[in-house]
Amino acid sequence: MGFLDIRNVTKSYGPVQVLHRIDIAVEEGEFLVLVGPSGCGKSTLLNMIAGLEAITDGEIAIKGRVVNGVHPSKRNIAMVFQSYALYPNMTVGQNMTFGLEMHGVPKPERDRALADVAKLLQIETLLDRKPGQLSGGQRQRVAMGRALVRNPDVFLFDEPLSNLDAKLRVDMRTEIKKLHQKLKTTIVYVTHDQIEALTLSTRIAVMNKGHVQQLGTPKEIYDTPANLFVATFMGSPAMNIVPATVVMENGHPHAALTDADGGVHRLRFSQANLAAWEGKPILLGIRPEAITDPEGADRKSGNIQPFSNRVTVTEPAGSDTFVTMTLSGKDVIARMRADANVTPGQSFDFAINMEKAVAFDPATEARIPA
Amino acid sequence: MAAVTQDTAVSTGRITRTFIYLVLVLFALFYLLPLYVMGVNSLKPLNEITGGNMMALPSQWTLEPWRSAWSTAQIGVEPTGLKPYFLNSILMVVPAVAISTIIGALNGYVLTKWRFRGDTWVFGLMLFSCFIPFQIVLIPMAVVLGKLGLAGTVPGLILVHVVYGIGFTTLYFRNYYASFPTELVRAAMIDGAGFFRIFWRILLPVSGPIAVVSVIWQFTNIWNDFLFGVSFGGTSQPMTVALNNLVQSSTGVKEYNVHFAGAILAALPTLLVYIVAGRYFVRGLMAGSVKG
Numbered sequence: 136m137g138f139l140d141i142r143n144v145t146k147s148y149g150p151v152q153v154l155h156r157i158d159i160a161v162e163e164g165e166f167l168v169l170v171g172p173s174g175c176g177k178s179t180l181l182n183m184i185a186g187l188e189a190i191t192d193g194e195i196a197i198k199g200r201v202v203n204g205v206h207p208s209k210r211n212i213a214m215v216f217q218s219y220a221l222y223p224n225m226t227v228g229q230n231m232t233f234g235l236e237m238h239g240v241p242k243p244e245r246d247r248a249l250a251d252v253a254k255l256l257q258i259e260t261l262l263d264r265k266p267g268q269l270s271g272g273q274r275q276r277v278a279m280g281r282a283l284v285r286n287p288d289v290f291l292f293d294e295p296l297s298n299l300d301a302k303l304r305v306d307m308r309t310e311i312k313k314l315h316q317k318l319k320t321t322i323v324y325v326t327h328d329q330i331e332a333l334t335l336s337t338r339i340a341v342m343n344k345g346h347v348q349q350l351g352t353p354k355e356i357y358d359t360p361a362n363l364f365v366a367t368f369m370g371s372p373a374m375n376i377v378p379a380t381v382v383m384e385n386g387h388p389h390a391a392l393t394d395a396d397g398g399v400h401r402l403r404f405s406q407a408n409l410a411a412w413e414g415k416p417i418l419l420g421i422r423p424e425a426i427t428d429p430e431g432a433d434r435k436s437g438n439i440q441p442f443s444n445r446v447t448v449t450e451p452a453g454s455d456t457f458v459t460m461t462l463s464g465k466d467v468i469a470r471m472r473a474d475a476n477v478t479p480g481q482s483f484d485f486a487i488n489m490e491k492a493v494a495f496d497p498a499t500e501a502r503i504p505a
Numbered sequence: 506m507a508a509v510t511q512d513t514a515v516s517t518g519r520i521t522r523t524f525i526y527l528v529l530v531l532f533a534l535f536y537l538l539p540l541y542v543m544g545v546n547s548l549k550p551l552n553e554i555t556g557g558n559m560m561a562l563p564s565q566w567t568l569e570p571w572r573s574a575w576s577t578a579q580i581g582v583e584p585t586g587l588k589p590y591f592l593n594s595i596l597m598v599v600p601a602v603a604i605s606t607i608i609g610a611l612n613g614y615v616l617t618k619w620r621f622r623g624d625t626w627v628f629g630l631m632l633f634s635c636f637i638p639f640q641i642v643l644i645p646m647a648v649v650l651g652k653l654g655l656a657g658t659v660p661g662l663i664l665v666h667v668v669y670g671i672g673f674t675t676l677y678f679r680n681y682y683a684s685f686p687t688e689l690v691r692a693a694m695i696d697g698a699g700f701f702r703i704f705w706r707i708l709l710p711v712s713g714p715i716a717v718v719s720v721i722w723q724f725t726n727i728w729n730d731f732l733f734g735v736s737f738g739g740t741s742q743p744m745t746v747a748l749n750n751l752v753q754s755s756t757g758v759k760e761y762n763v764h765f766a767g768a769i770l771a772a773l774p775t776l777l778v779y780i781v782a783g784r785y786f787v788r789g790l791m792a793g794s795v796k797g
Contacts, residue, residue: 187691208697220692224710233706237697281692 138163138321139184139289144193146179146345153179154345156193161289161338164319170332171342172368177325178293180342184323185214185291197288208237213282214291217298219274221266221281228253228262231281252283255314272303279314292324296331308334329369333357341365357422359493363500366420366493372457375426375467378497379419381412388412390419390492395445395461402440405490406505417503418495423457425491426469428477432486443484449477458483547571547765554761570762574751574770578763581750587767590747594728596659597743598774601666602723608667609674609719610712614704616675617682618690628679634672639732642669650737657739665737666727674719681715682708717785725775744771 137160146154154176161167169177182188184195186207194201202210213234221230231252232245240248253259256276266274275295282290295311296304312335315322326332332339333353341348341356341364349361360366366374379390382401388409389401409417425433432439447466448459456471460483469485477483494503517525546554547570549563576586616628646665647656655661685708693703734743748771752764779786 185691185695187694207691207695212695214692214695216688216692218686218688220686220688222689222693222707224707233693233698234696237702 137161138165138198139323140194140196141180141184142194142196144180144183144195145191146176146183146188147191152345154183154191157347159340159347159350161321161323163321166315166322166324166335166337168324168326168332168336168339169342170326170329170339170369171348173327174344175342176345177327177342181214181291181293181323181325184289185212186210208234211285211288212291213285213287213289214293215278215282215295217294219266219278219295219298221274221277223266226263226265227258227269227277227280230266230277231262231284234281234285248284248286252280255283256280271299272307275299275307279311283318288321290320290322292322294326295324296326297328311335330371333369339369341368343368358491359502360420361502363418363420363495366495366502370422372423372468372470374420374422375462375465376495377419377421377462377465377467378416379463380416381409381414381494383410383413390417390494392419392463394442395447400442400444402442402487402489402492403438404492404494405438406492406494406503408505409494409503412494412503416497418497418500420493420495420502421467421487422491423468423470425488426467427486427488428471428475429484429486431472431475433488436488436490438489439486440489441484441486443482445482446477446479449479460485543765543769547762547769549762551758551760551762570760570766571770573760574763574767578751578760578767579754579757580747581754587744587747587751587770590742590744591770593659593738593741594744594774597662597666597741598724598727601663601670601727602720604663605667605670605674605723606716606719608671609676610678610709610716611704612671612675613678613680613682614708616679617685618687618703618708619700628675631672631675634669635676639669639730643732643736646733647737656737657741659741661737661739662733662741662743665733666723666730669733670723670726673722677715677719677722678712681712685711714785717782721778721782721786724778728775 139161141157141159141161144154144157145152157180159167169180171177179188183190186202186205190203194203196202197210197212221227222233225233228249232249235245235248249262250259253262256279258273258276258280261269261273261277266277269277278295292311296307299307308331315335324331324335332341333356336353338350338352339356340350343364349356349365356365356369360369360374363376367376377392379392381404382389382391384401384403388404388407390404392400392402394400427433429439429441444460444462446458446460450457450459451473454473456473456475456477458469458471458475458477460467460469471477495501496503542559545562546559548566548568550565550567550569553561553563553565574587576588577584578586580587580590612631616624650656650661650665653661653664655664689707690703693707698706728743729745730743731745731749734746735749738746748767751767
């Protein structure tokens with residue numbers, strides 16, 4: 136049993152079911168990120184944990200206590216909203232202590248809690264201002280401060296960074312991570328940004344169309360995606376998905392691919408059980424950073440396969456150069472060192488790290504397990 | 506800078522501008538003329554009106570017509586002046602405006618932040634009440650007031666005006682609160698505030714502009730109402746009915762100067778409300794529509 140248990144939770148609006156049997160156990164101190172495209176049900180699930188939406192079926196328990204039907208204020212949770220939801224008529228200090236006031240905490244104690252949190256977030260100088268006089272980043276801090284003052288069991292974040300500009304978003308992301316490492320609080324965090332999910336979380340639940348597609352650590356999600364949706368949703372640029380056929384050579388399964396000029400390449404799989412798929416089509420999944428020039432290949436990998444192909448486009452992006460080529464009729468992106476000497480329209484010798492390759496069943500779109 | 510604005514903005518020359526102001530001044534004078542006539546004639550003895558020019562300034566200034574209209578003029582059969590009726594109107598208007606505004610605010614709060622099945626229908630029906638002419642409800646209202654034992658009393662009039670005003674005040678507050686972020690209400694719920702606490706601490710403090718709209722609208726309508734006053738006023742008739750009785754009296758000399766003074770007295774409170782709160786009126790009306 137976890138610290139926060141979501142057991143077989145479903146949600147329906149009339150005949151429309153938006154969440155299907157969600158089952159997640161969150162341990163104390165864990166940072167769980169719910170990530171998925173808009174409309175996947177992640178915010179609905181968060182609102183159900185908060186008690187802002189009713190649970191159609193199943194149960195949610197916090198610290199072993201089932202909270203279905205318990206009023207949001209009695210669940211000992213705090214929520215940071217996308218719009219920050221700061222009360223416009225109150226000062227920052229009043230905003231942060233409103234919850235304590237409503238719970239009947241005496242003033243001296245409220246002031247002490249406020250002072251502690253204000254110091255932690257370095258917003259001591261803002262306490263007498265109104266939200267309207269704050270910048271976006273300051274509002275974000277105040278919204279987090281309001282949650283922290285309550286000292287709740289579970290923190291809920293609803294896309295808290297999506298209203299900030301790109302630079303501030305990266306800064307605040309680091310700050311939230313620091314805060315979590317320092318306070319070791321239990322956090323459920325909703326976002327549609329896969330980078331946020333990968334950087335912040337200790338575990339990720341990737342959601343789509345009301346189902347949890349995969350629940351796992353960022354590394355598990357990134358390296359061994361459960362299915363095509365997770366593979367293409369997480370990571371930027373997305374994982375390359377190429378149709379291939381499994382062929383046997385020297386007793387090892389290989390992926391047979393055609394390059395831009397019709398030449399066939401056979402790349403040896405590290406995953407031995409793919410022998411069972413001999414002669415059958417699969418979908419080969421390969422991350423852009425697993426395709427490099429031979430000098431840039433991962434030295435620790437035991438399975439670097441060379442192949443050559445014609446380059447379609449190069450996109451220098453400062454730290455890396457993205458190179459596009461065609462494999463089995465699909466555009467494939469490779470991530471090169473910035474100074475790799477690649478010319479569009481010419482053939483180039485690539486190195487592909489087949490240890491990182493994954494294979495999907497084209498019929499079910501699920502990953503073929505090793 | 507000046508050159509830039511002339512290039513980009515619609516350029517208005519000196520002549521055009523003079524012309525615009527001239528027209529505006531003329532219109533202003535035209536609209537102020539009745540007030541001028543009422544003002545000057547309420548300050549002169551009766552013989553100056555009957556014997557001479559209505560437009561002229563008084564040759565002999567006097568406050569006597571005002572004094573008479575306020576405290577001694579014949580209203581119906583009693584020589585009481587307008588004073589007691591003025592008080593009746595105040596006693597009726599203040600609670601009626603306050604109650605209808607508070608109920609409208611609560612309705613708006615519930616219809617936007619505590620939505621329930623069929624709430625749009627409820628709101629639609631309330632809106633419908635804005636379009637019902639006064640005359641239609643006279644007889645049913647009389648029956649209800651009679652059954653409640655409130656016929657002919659100030660509380661009865663208050664009830665009538667509250668019932669009639671709720672449609673408008675609900676419309677104002679609902680549209681205003683519709684653009685109020687629901688996340689704030691949710692945040693307050695998590696913070697532990699209840700239904701009334703959220704209303705009182707979160708919504709009401711930011712409702713100033715729309716409250717002004719509601720108060721002005723209700724005040725002018727209720728103060729200026731004649732039909733309900735004359736139908737249900739009984740012994741506690743409002744100012745409008747008394748003014749009618751003063752002006753329409755069929756016996757004795759028509760004291761036009763007193764009538765003018767009485768008419769101004771009857772119009773003063775609404776005038777005052779507009780002068781004090783008028784600039785918030787437009788601001789409040791615009792608020793809901795522009796913010797989005």
